[in-house]
Amino acid sequence: MSTSMPRASLHTLGCRLSQSETSMLADTLARRGYQLVEFGKETDLLVLNTCSVTENAEKDCRYAVRKTLRHSPHAFVAVTGCYAQTGATQLQKVPGIDLIVGTQFKMNLPDYLPAPAKLRKQPEPELRHSRTIDREDFVLPGTAYSDSTRALLKIQDGCDFMCSFCLIPFARGRERSRTAEDVLREARELAAHGYRELVLTGVNIGRYSYQGLGLVELLRELESVPDVTRIRISSIEPTTVPAALLEHMAGSTKLCHYLHLPLQSGDNTILQAMNRRYAVREYEELVEQALALMPDLGLGTDLMVGFPGEDEQAFANTVMTVERLPFSYFHVFSYSSRPGTAAARLEDQISPAVIRQRSKALSELSRTKALAFYQQQIGHTLPVLFEQGERDGFRTGTTANFTRVAVAADAVEAGSIHQVTITGIMDGLAYGRPVATVSAPSHRPLL
Numbered sequence: 001m002s003t004s005m006p007r008a009s010l011h012t013l014g015c016r017l018s019q020s021e022t023s024m025l026a027d028t029l030a031r032r033g034y035q036l037v038e039f040g041k042e043t044d045l046l047v048l049n050t051c052s053v054t055e056n057a058e059k060d061c062r063y064a065v066r067k068t069l070r071h072s073p074h075a076f077v078a079v080t081g082c083y084a085q086t087g088a089t090q091l092q093k094v095p096g097i098d099l100i101v102g103t104q105f106k107m108n109l110p111d112y113l114p115a116p117a118k119l120r121k122q123p124e125p126e127l128r129h130s131r132t133i134d135r136e137d138f139v140l141p142g143t144a145y146s147d148s149t150r151a152l153l154k155i156q157d158g159c160d161f162m163c164s165f166c167l168i169p170f171a172r173g174r175e176r177s178r179t180a181e182d183v184l185r186e187a188r189e190l191a192a193h194g195y196r197e198l199v200l201t202g203v204n205i206g207r208y209s210y211q212g213l214g215l216v217e218l219l220r221e222l223e224s225v226p227d228v229t230r231i232r233i234s235s236i237e238p239t240t241v242p243a244a245l246l247e248h249m250a251g252s253t254k255l256c257h258y259l260h261l262p263l264q265s266g267d268n269t270i271l272q273a274m275n276r277r278y279a280v281r282e283y284e285e286l287v288e289q290a291l292a293l294m295p296d297l298g299l300g301t302d303l304m305v306g307f308p309g310e311d312e313q314a315f316a317n318t319v320m321t322v323e324r325l326p327f328s329y330f331h332v333f334s335y336s337s338r339p340g341t342a343a344a345r346l347e348d349q350i351s352p353a354v355i356r357q358r359s360k361a362l363s364e365l366s367r368t369k370a371l372a373f374y375q376q377q378i379g380h381t382l383p384v385l386f387e388q389g390e391r392d393g394f395r396t397g398t399t400a401n402f403t404r405v406a407v408a409a410d411a412v413e414a415g416s417i418h419q420v421t422i423t424g425i426m427d428g429l430a431y432g433r434p435v436a437t438v439s440a441p442s443h444r445p446l447l
């Protein structure tokens with residue numbers, strides 16, 4: 001090692017939930033004396049948090065290891081995350097890996113590292129892995145600081161839903177919830193460090209359940225933390241959103257009017273084959289209920305194209321459904337067969353060329369919907385939480401319904417909330433004029 005303080009670089013290949021876990025591992029390593037360095041910079045330790053959802057998991061992982069060893073040939077490489085759980089055997093063959101840690105032991109990864117002075121490459125990787133994963137409610141060892149004014153707060157893990165295309169229940173195990181005390185402990189710490197918005201994350205957060213507390217009760221507790229200004233729910237399964245949650249959201253001054261409800265397909269036959277738990281009409285009714293209570297709602301969704309059996313009519317049904325609903329954006333995913341899932345055994349796989357074409361059509365539609373949503377905001381005055389960093393003289397931030405807004409950088413500070421009148425739209429951004437300060441930044445340094 002070149003410095004007295006060992007350097008650690010952490011990199012996430014997965015979703016938001018994985019990002020929050022990486023941040024928490026970074027916090028633990030920093031408290032144990034590591035100096036955190038950006039991924040891509042010279043380091044003594046690489047922690048790679050992998051994903052198994054895409055078919056490129058192994059390739060991405062190989063690339064990140066190779067890239068690191070090129071500039072830091074002696075770096076100790078530890079790999080964890082979903083692919084370390086589902087692809088441990090394949091990872092053992094990837095050159096340069098020293099430690100593989102499956103889901104069960106992920107948050108204890110720092111405990112399995114050699115003492116900093118003894119960090120060196122191993123002849124072959126040590127494996128910390130179990131096929132079964134705990135079902136117990138859990139606490140987490142640290143605080144997931146981020147470099148944004150928003151922080152991700154993990155409240156739940158695992159999923160029991162078994163959608164036929166999804167590997168997550170195998171990679172992360174069954175549903176379990178983080179204890180409310182520990183969620184509140186981290187929320188207070190994040191607020192004390194100046195984070196203004198907490199984004200609740202998990203695999204299936206609508207299933208949060210801890211000693212009689214559901215998601216709505218947990219939200220009430222979080223909203224009572226004095227310095228927490230805003231709370232946002234990340235992706236939530238449509239069948240786990242009760243009327244009580246919508247009513248609570250509509251009446252809350254802290255919970256953002258924003259829902260990301262994965263639809264996946266607008267065709268009932270495909271939804272059934274995906275083992276999704278709703279029909280299109282039920283999904284639409286949920287959206288109607290939400291909009292009746294919150295006309296300003298920001299509504300996002302995930303769509304999957306090319307699921308086996310998705311014929312022209314099924315795809316047309318998806319297009320019609322998403323055209324009908326007032327989405328402010330959608331994420332489009334191309335189906336790829338994941339070995340071990342029920343869908344991998346289905347016939348009628350769709351050709352990659354058709355998948356590409358459908359994906360392109362939906363992505364274009366998403367841009368059109370986003371533009372329509374942004375246009376509706378023109379003339380409105382909305383509170384905007386501003387981010388760090390500026391570009392071309394502008395600072396950007398987000399409204400509660402997740403409209404991205406840019407204003408002249410010298411008019412606002414990072415971490416502040418201002419009322420902004422939206423005056424126009426350009427290149428996927430709303431532009432506006434600050435008219436009043438709602439709250440100044442806390443001036444506690446963000447990490």
Ligand code: SF4
Pocket residue numbers: 159160161162163166167168169203204237
């Ligand atoms: S709800 Fe379905 S898609 Fe989401 S994590 Fe669970 S099994 Fe996967």
